Amino acid sequence: MTRLNELLGMLHIACDDTRILQGVSDDSRKVKKDWLFVCRKGITHDGAAYIDDALRKGAVVLCDKKRKWRKNGQKVEATSHQEKEQVYACEDVEAIAQALIELYFGDLCKHLCVIGVSGTSGKTSVACIITHILRKQQKKTFRIGTHEIDDNQHIQAIPNTTPDSFTLANLLKEAIQQGFTHIVMEVSSHAIDQNRICFMSYDAIVYTNITQDHLDYHFTRTHYMYTKFKLRRYLKKDGFIIINKDFPYLMKLQHLSDAKLITIGFDAAHFTIEDMHLSEQGAIFTINGYSFVIPLLGKMNVYNTTEAIALCHMLNITYEQLIASCQDLPYVSGRMELMKGKKHTVLLDYAHTPDAVEKLMEFARSICQGKLYIIVGCGGERDRSKRKLMADAACKYSDMAIFTSDNPRHESLSTILLDMCKTTYQNYEVVENRYFAIKYTIKIAKESDIIVIAGKGNEKTQDVEGRMYPFDDADCVRKRFAKEELFWK
Template identity: 50%
Template structure:
């Protein structure tokens, strides 16, 4: 804890208030008594209501432009007040723990999960921060963003330090990089999964999206390491930009080479840097994911024999290539919601299929519309039956989204606006040795329609339908 007078003094602000500050927050609804509420660059028409709400809770307000008053302080000399406050209040949050950041269009959640699992199996305890939740020890804390805001992140890092955890493993979104949420963080390891197309509703162009991801390199510790796949053509630009310490993985001409890859519908085996590994995870993309995790483990000086055993024990993330068994057929539930992720998923299914592939796919509303036709074409091309349905339509009409998907619908395409009906129909149509792929939502437990959240789980719908099938 720090006295308010000391903290303000370090910002060159006169203050004689000796109270102990208990935290920092930039949300007037969440701030607590004796915390600092940072009211920075907010809309003028909302500023006064935010300040009033924070003061009513007993918080101290720090503004960029405002008339000073009781418990209201003004700082105009600091460009990044968030980074300044975090460093002044908490100190260096990354000094005594290792920090691994995982970024990319697809695979962030899987890689952070696999790395956290491997480290736990090998005797290290970490905090994992990612899509939907923060996990550490036996605790699970829900979060709304892939990467929380800077003050929430700082509190999580502070918790990791206070608990004596070995490190933090976190997903890093392009939004977080662009909005400076990670400015106080210095990474020991950065892993890039891939960088294709996503979030063009926010970044507007592929170039801005890609180079926002590349900016993450600026947050590496001086002795840090960046790990990426040399096989990915989109990473060639990064190789030209970055000349620091890096470790590449790939099928050829990489620092650590993948060889003798054997894939099936229930496991994978491969040789990586001359060492054999086996995993119960599915698909070539998971081979790359595990290889990235092994490379990180080598950097952290984990014994190879321990990592070999850990690979055998690592479990798939719920909703990421999650497999359920029907009567003679399999159902894969996966979060694939971009063209690249769906293509990789369906190409793998084609390589191991014994009969038909039935794919259920939708596209999110109020998001990048340009990918809808691509998603539909991929599903149609690589499936024996493609079923187009709703995903999270948000504020858009479902039929309008489906219209965008059906530009080149072709044969073997069926359309159901109701996702539950689509899943039940696919299960009803499945025969021995078929693979049903339900893509797009993964482990989500809701569907957002007209900006309202409704309980919905692909897994629950499948299990209910399989139970009905069993009883008949």
């Protein structure tokens, strides 16, 4: 139970309103009566535009001094003397956001086991595998990941991979109230850079890999990598870090952090992988001599599973328990998902970086008896320099690549496709409409061929000029399979 005057008082903001606060958020859409709306200036929106909205809902507002907001149609500056209007001002909201969260919510991570998963690719996969293993051991585990939160009953959509700090704090508070003991969350470089995790402390951090992505935001690979490395600062005192030793750049963490560094990999790691055999059914391999059989596809999933196993073993789960838990690992929706029609084989995947496309295609090639096709696009308003590289990886391993749309957002689709057409290879065609690209490829593919559909995974929409059109790769495939079957009979 926190009173407004006490909370603001601790932040040296004068206030004699003794109402009991019912919640705190920086999103006007989430605040209710007697909530504190913390008004922040974002990259695209300015929270000040929503002050009157929040006031109408009965919230009180905290914003930067002199931030302009609209009162009765007039633009006014926020001052520190607007208590009557329920608008309180301070020098710099960003600077006190962390303190505010800590004062209002308390130390949320103290009684939780919090696991952070970071890296360019594989975050969702690793987070899902860890969650599966922990739940098998009856640990009440809450997962926060790419566009979804998962409490083991429902999966709810969220707009980001890592939510903003106030949403995250509210989620953790609710999770604690519901008796969750473990949190497994993905941490994006954007979240680290934007202080979305400012109040967090982690028991363990897993790094999957750091390859090229998000240069639209970070500009250089060095900034991207070191932003990811900053996550180490949010470890609890006895926290540990898990890395893949097969990627030497991750070993840089050795010099940056005093934390215990646990390695996985194919050579002389704490968790050494050996005797790997990959097939269309899954993978068989050993870790430190213990045999694992998993139904997930590709070497990347052997890495992902080994990181999850290493983490869970460090949390005192035995190898025997781990072997049993991994046998029925569910595939992660839209990731390396094999779809079989009467005649066709489709491998649906979320690869949207050059490295992920390369790894995906390497595996697809290894199991393909006939021709290998790939349908792939690149997202608009995202790292432009990855487009040619993704196209190169697609063409290098395939007999034919079909370049198509993937969330052009506010960018013109032809610009994106032209960037992809700069590939050094010739074996590509362009079919702008993603549904037609799928339809066309299923029509031309033969029985022993494999069609890879990359980039959208289990996304349910196509973002065109900010409008979200329903679109689901798996649905399109099912629809085409059904049509082809009719034709086939």
